[in-house]
Amino acid sequence: MSVPQKRCVQVLNEALHEIFASRADVYLFGEDILDPYGGAFKVTQGLSDGYPDRVFTTPISEASLFGVAAGMALRGQRPILEVMFGDFIALGFDQVVNGISKFREMYDDQVMVPLVVRTPMGGRRGYGPTHSQSLEKLLLGIPNICVVAASECHDLRALLTHAVEDDGPVFFIENKLMYGRVNRRPDDGHIGELAVRESSGPYPALTFSGTNFAEASATVVTYGGMVPVVLDAVTGLILEHEIFCEVVALSQLLPMGLDAVYESVGRTGALVTAEEGTLTGGFGAEIAARVQAAAWSDLRAPVQRVAARDGIIPSARPLEDAMLPSVHDVVEAIAALEGVRQ
Amino acid sequence: MATLQTFYERMFFIRRFEESLLDLFSLGKLVGTTHTYIGQEANAVGVIEHLDPDRDVIFSNHRCHGHYLAFTDDAFGLLCEVMGKAPGVCGGKGGSQHLCKGNFYSNGVLGSIVPVATGIALAEKKKGTGAVSTVFLGDGTLGEGVTYESLNIASLWQLPVLFVVENNHYAQSTPVELELAGSIAARGAAFGVETAELDTTDVDMIHEAAGQAISRIRETSAPYFLVLNTYRFSPHSKSDDQRDPAEIEERRTRDPLLVAGARLADDERSAIEARCEERLAETVEAADAAPAAQPEAA
Numbered sequence: 347m348s349v350p351q352k353r354c355v356q357v358l359n360e361a362l363h364e365i366f367a368s369r370a371d372v373y374l375f376g377e378d379i380l381d382p383y384g385g386a387f388k389v390t391q392g393l394s395d396g397y398p399d400r401v402f403t404t405p406i407s408e409a410s411l412f413g414v415a416a417g418m419a420l421r422g423q424r425p426i427l428e429v430m431f432g433d434f435i436a437l438g439f440d441q442v443v444n445g446i447s448k449f450r451e452m453y454d455d456q457v458m459v460p461l462v463v464r465t466p467m468g469g470r471r472g473y474g475p476t477h478s479q480s481l482e483k484l485l486l487g488i489p490n491i492c493v494v495a496a497s498e499c500h501d502l503r504a505l506l507t508h509a510v511e512d513d514g515p516v517f518f519i520e521n522k523l524m525y526g527r528v529n530r531r532p533d534d535g536h537i538g539e540l541a542v543r544e545s546s547g548p549y550p551a552l553t554f555s556g557t558n559f560a561e562a563s564a565t566v567v568t569y570g571g572m573v574p575v576v577l578d579a580v581t582g583l584i585l586e587h588e589i590f591c592e593v594v595a596l597s598q599l600l601p602m603g604l605d606a607v608y609e610s611v612g613r614t615g616a617l618v619t620a621e622e623g624t625l626t627g628g629f630g631a632e633i634a635a636r637v638q639a640a641a642w643s644d645l646r647a648p649v650q651r652v653a654a655r656d657g658i659i660p661s662a663r664p665l666e667d668a669m670l671p672s673v674h675d676v677v678e679a680i681a682a683l684e685g686v687r688q
Numbered sequence: 689m690a691t692l693q694t695f696y697e698r699m700f701f702i703r704r705f706e707e708s709l710l711d712l713f714s715l716g717k718l719v720g721t722t723h724t725y726i727g728q729e730a731n732a733v734g735v736i737e738h739l740d741p742d743r744d745v746i747f748s749n750h751r752c753h754g755h756y757l758a759f760t761d762d763a764f765g766l767l768c769e770v771m772g773k774a775p776g777v778c779g780g781k782g783g784s785q786h787l788c789k790g791n792f793y794s795n796g797v798l799g800s801i802v803p804v805a806t807g808i809a810l811a812e813k814k815k816g817t818g819a820v821s822t823v824f825l826g827d828g829t830l831g832e833g834v835t836y837e838s839l840n841i842a843s844l845w846q847l848p849v850l851f852v853v854e855n856n857h858y859a860q861s862t863p864v865e866l867e868l869a870g871s872i873a874a875r876g877a878a879f880g881v882e883t884a885e886l887d888t889t890d891v892d893m894i895h896e897a898a899g900q901a902i903s904r905i906r907e908t909s910a911p912y913f914l915v916l917n918t919y920r921f922s923p924h925s926k927s928d929d930q931r932d933p934a935e936i937e938e939r940r941t942r943d944p945l946l947v948a949g950a951r952l953a954d955d956e957r958s959a960i961e962a963r964c965e966e967r968l969a970e971t972v973e974a975a976d977a978a979p980a981a982q983p984e985a986a
Contacts, residue, residue: 373814399814405844410803410837417807417821420793421745423814425807440834444797445804453788454779 354498355525358389361503362426365510366397372510373418374401375411376428386430387466387525412438412463416446419461424510431477432467432519436484446515447490461516462509468521468571468622469670474661480571480623480654485517486600486632493600494549495519497573498527499537500597501550508548519599521571539581540593549598551606556580556590564680565610567594567633568620572671576620579676591680604633608641615646616683620676625653647684652676690737693960695891696948699729701964702754703945705763706922708972709753709770713926717976718771722784725754727889727921730944731854732758734894735914738902739822745791745812747805747823751920752787752794755824759792763971773978780981791819799832802851806838809847813909820905822850828859830875831867839879842911849911850901851876857917858931860924876913885915889944 352360365372374393376385380403384391394401404411408429415425429435435442449459469478485493494509494516496502509516532542532552540554554577555562568576573595583589592610611617617637619630630651637649652671659669706724713722725732732754739746741759748755756766762777769776770784777789785796795801805823812819829835830853842849855872857864876883882904886897894916901912919939923929940946949957 402845405837405840407834407837407841410806410834410841413800413803413834413838414807414810414841417804417809418811419807420804421808421811421815423811440797440800441803444800445795448786449788449793452778452782452786453793454777454781456778456788 351528351530353525354496354502354527354529355387355389357502357529358506358520359391361506362390362393363396364503365507366393366400369424369510371422371424372400373423373425374428375404375415375425377404377406377430379403379428385428387522389464389520389525390428408434408437409440412441413445415461415463416441416449416459419459419515420449420457424460424462426462426464426510429463429465432465432481433476433479435463435465435481438463442491443488447488450514451490458513459515460513462512462518463516464518464520466520466522466525468523469659469666471522472661472663472666475658478659478666480621482519482570482599483621483623483628486602486629490514491600492516492598493519494597495570495599496521496524496597497570497595498524499530499542499552499573499595501531502529505549505597512548519570523571527574538577539584540577545606547598551597552595553606553610554580554593554595556584559613562590562592562614564591564616564618564683565594565607565614566591566618566620566676566680567596567607569596569599569629570622572620572622575671575673576676579673579680582673583677583680589680599629602632602636604636604640607633607637611637611641611644615644617645618650618652618676618679618683620652620671620679622654622670624656625651626656628653650679650682652679692892692948692951693956695733695737695895696945696952696957697960697964698733698758699891699945699948700961701763701968702729702732702757704964704968705757705767706753708968710922710926712771712972720783721925722753722770723751723925724922725751725920727939727943728854728856728918729754730889730891730894730948731852731916731918734891735822735852735898737895738899739820741791743791743817743819745805745808745819745821746793747801747808747821748787748792748794749798749801749824749826749829750785750794750796751826752785752824756787756789756792756794760789762789763967764974765789767971767975768978771975772981773975774981775978776981798829799834802829802835802838803841806842806847806849809842809849810845813848818906820848820850820902822852825851825853826859827853827855827857827864827868827872829853830872831859836875839876839881839911839913843879843881846908846910848905848909850905851881851911851913853913853915855915855917856920858920858924861928861930873913873915876915881911881913883913883915885917887917889918889942890947891944892948
């Protein structure tokens with residue numbers, strides 16, 4: 347590797363420092379973000395010491411803080427709200443559904459609401475039912491917001507910088523396991539053994555291929571914390587069974603743009619969706635609906651969905667493991683596609 | 689310094705504007721909903737006289753027309769908005785409860801607006817504009833938890849927010865006795881916020897109390913909690929009123945227009961009222977003639 351690789355938490359932290367250094371209109375709100383503690387997951391470390399006038403450690407009042415951030419944004423500032431656990435966005439939903447997402451359109455474009463809500467989603471740490479969820483799908487039904495999901499293979503610095511520069515509200519979804527992992531960026535067009543293409547735009551999709559984008563057996567579309575799980579599954583299939591799949595790792599979940607998926611399905615003819623949230627009414631359901639409408643003639647099999655069971659995420663690790671989608675579940679879903687054979 | 693004549697004119701115009709909306713509903717020229725401010729006019733006029741539309745900010749609620757008119761004087765933009773006409777201040781997208789013009793905003797979910805007004809105050813304080821962020825609540829809003837989170841934050845961070853609680857004694861159809869425990873003023877005081885409470889429909893008294901509140905905010909940059917006990921004569925919305933008519937009649941003896949009007953000479957009052965009627969008729973005619981809001985061509 348020619349580039350020294352940093353852990354994701356460090357990349358995000360450095361990006362925040364750069365953003366604060368370059369813009370005077372950026373503010374940060376969150377619980378327990380003061381140094382030396384620097385936030386529950388340490389993403390905001392050093393900011394309160396560096397920018398004490400623009401970093402606010404807050405009461406435990408998420409419902410109100412979403413509104414405070416909205417008020418700041420309406421008046422020309424660029425607030426970043428850190429929500430300690432993704433599960434807690436539920437407390438702010440009124441502000442998101444009835445204010446933040448509506449102000450610009452219902453006020454006939456007289457205002458902008460440039461705010462960023464940063465929050466970590468995801469399980470596999472034994473935190474139990476209310477500190478482990480992946481709730482992105484609840485956001486996907488809200489018009490006029492942008493939902494960005496960071497993964498360990500994306501340019502995290504660029505994603506976060508674009509989110510802050512966005513003139514509309516952005517949910518910036520991080521992942522708890524991602525923080526401690528290396529931010530793996532393409533080196534000479536590859537991550538590991540897979541060739542990688544990156545789409546254009548502020549929140550690109552990454553497409554991974556084991557055949558250098560020649561024909562392959564299936565496409566798996568995923569995001570966030572499921573990216574390494576899916577890459578493990580696809581790499582295993584290549585090594586053990588010589589089944590070659592493509593992986594599309596989206597970073598922009600909403601507004602949903604699936605050009606990279608359509609292109610990939612054009613080469614593979616089959617699609618699996620993989621998400622860590624619960625199955626019903628999710629990311630995979632929306633993508634399946636869109637892909638069957640837009641690329642029906644490319645598909646030779648029904649779309650398969652991999653997701654968490656429709657239930658709670660138990661605390662005990664063996665129970666949690668059984669609930670959340672695994673490498674094995676992804677392999678099974680690919681195998682279940684008609685026409686995919688060993 | 690505005691005179692009683694000016695106050696009376698503003699209150700009378702708001703009253704007649706709101707009555708016209710109810711008339712237009714019965715004529716089928718309005719659809720959707722409205723929440724009229726009839727009876728509460730002295731609050732808007734007395735408080736907003738102290739605010740500078742070029743600097744200060746208001747976040748209002750579903751019952752926002754009185755506040756909007758007192759702050760912006762834009763009767764045509766408001767009427768068109770409520771009538772779903774293209775020249776409406778939000779192009780017909782917002783309607784009665786979702787207004788925005790300059791430094792005025794309103795939204796239709798109770799409580800929702802309070803943290804936003806608090807964030808506005810923080811932004812203005814950081815920008816050093818000296819603006820006061822005023823948020824109008826009602827007794828019903830005091831049932832919403834974010835109100836208290838926001839009071840806590842405004843006090844903790846010493847933000848220039850004027851919380852105006854217009855206690856009209858009913859949350860839609862539910863009397864205050866069935867929705868609120870404890871004292872309203874104590875709610876502000878509990879957060880260490882300077883608090884005042886009035887029980888009057890006299891615009892001069894409200895104007896004076898609001899003046900003190902806003903001076904305090906400008907001087908300290910700290911929040912203030914102003915409780916105005918009031919009453920609406922009209923239904924919550926249009927025809928949803930089960931209150932005892934005797935109670936309403938008794939309250940009408942303290943109509944803010946009667947209280948202020950009694951201090952004006954008859955000819956002076958008549959001249960003001962005639963001016964308002966003429967302006968209102970012109971506004972209704974112009975709004976009625978305006979084109980309806982249409983979806984943009986695809």
